[in-house]
Amino acid sequence: MNIDKSGYVAIVGRPNVGKSTLLNSLLGEKVSITSPKPQTTRWQILGIKTLPNAQIIYIDTPGIHREDKRAMNRYMNRIASSVIIDADVVVFMIDAQSFRSEDELVLDKLRKIDKPIILAINKIDLLEDKAELLPIIDKIKDKLPFAHIVPISAKDNINTDALEQEIARLLPEGPQLFPEDQLTDKSLRFQVAEIIREKLIQMTEEELPYATTVEIEQFDDGEKLAEISAVIWVERSGQKIIIIGKKGERLKKVGTQARREIEKIVGKKVFLRLWVKIKENWTDDDKALRTLGYE
Numbered sequence: 001m002n003i004d005k006s007g008y009v010a011i012v013g014r015p016n017v018g019k020s021t022l023l024n025s026l027l028g029e030k031v032s033i034t035s036p037k038p039q040t041t042r043w044q045i046l047g048i049k050t051l052p053n054a055q056i057i058y059i060d061t062p063g064i065h066r067e068d069k070r071a072m073n074r075y076m077n078r079i080a081s082s083v084i085i086d087a088d089v090v091v092f093m094i095d096a097q098s099f100r101s102e103d104e105l106v107l108d109k110l111r112k113i114d115k116p117i118i119l120a121i122n123k124i125d126l127l128e129d130k131a132e133l134l135p136i137i138d139k140i141k142d143k144l145p146f147a148h149i150v151p152i153s154a155k156d157n158i159n160t161d162a163l164e165q166e167i168a169r170l171l172p173e174g175p176q177l178f179p180e181d182q183l184t185d186k187s188l189r190f191q192v193a194e195i196i197r198e199k200l201i202q203m204t205e206e207e208l209p210y211a212t213t214v215e216i217e218q219f220d221d222g223e224k225l226a227e228i229s230a231v232i233w234v235e236r237s238g239q240k241i242i243i244i245g246k247k248g249e250r251l252k253k254v255g256t257q258a259r260r261e262i263e264k265i266v267g268k269k270v271f272l273r274l275w276v277k278i279k280e281n282w283t284d285d286d287k288a289l290r291t292l293g294y295e
């Protein structure tokens, strides 16, 4: 290895454009959870990619959205904004299918910084005709002096190599910052909680994905078996009833799907216990947010 370039690369954009899918695609591993519902990512998540001559530290961020809601929404936007300020390079991601006012919200933040910004136009696999890209590029190319404009599909790995090459070119000179076999900054405990939360988001509707968070209470990593207990926090008793489901079926399904995925990452059998508990209004309570890990 002869690493002489390194730096932090923020992946930012409004919710649901595909930021976490891109992070996973660039790393070739699932590091960040994804879902068809907006506001899935709640933290900054590092994904470390070590190339022969450069180390790229990608930072997945929560989708930037309007702040008219709760302390949790303000928390998520604050994280994304601070990552923009601290990064060396920014990848601004939009969805080829629609440019919305929340994209403008992101642009407003990007106008305040002075560093290379790459525009990544995602989900081009959904365009029937590639000619549809031209009016999209036309509409947005003068909004900021972008270093590059790269149409991609994060889901189908289209053009993501080209995107990475442009990113690597823009990295500042610098030493290796993380061991070459390190993939993320997040602990196994964090990843387990996120996997459970992903299954919950995928299996619930309406306000429920936004009212749930997962806390790992016990993590006994034995030689052949990992024993894990996790609490699913919700805001109201009605939400608890929905998550548990008729005869406990929904909770059981969440547990089974999460356990299968957790077994893959820990490489052994997993015994997973899930509890659903109520903490009223936790998403709009700064103190509750802090005790649940949103710091």
Ligand SMILES: Nc1nc2c(ncn2[C@@H]2O[C@H](COP(=O)(O)OP(=O)(O)OP(=O)(O)O)[C@@H](O)[C@H]2O)c(=O)[nH]1
Residues within 6 Å of the ligand: 013, 014, 015, 016, 017, 018, 019, 020, 021, 022, 033, 034, 035, 036, 037, 038, 039, 040, 041, 042, 061, 062, 063, 064, 122, 123, 124, 125, 126, 152, 153, 154, 155, 156
């Ligand atoms: N067709 C298609 N779907 C995609 C692509 N990239 C992401 N998606 C889908 O878009 C949805 C949102 O993807 P995420 O990666 O969770 O989006 P995000 O920007 O991280 O969303 P937040 O974390 O909520 O801000 C998921 O259903 C993905 O499968 C793509 O290139 N093509």
Ligand SMILES: [Mg+2]
Residues within 6 Å of the ligand: 019, 020, 021, 032, 033, 034, 040, 041, 060, 061, 062, 063
């Ligand atoms: Mg995400």
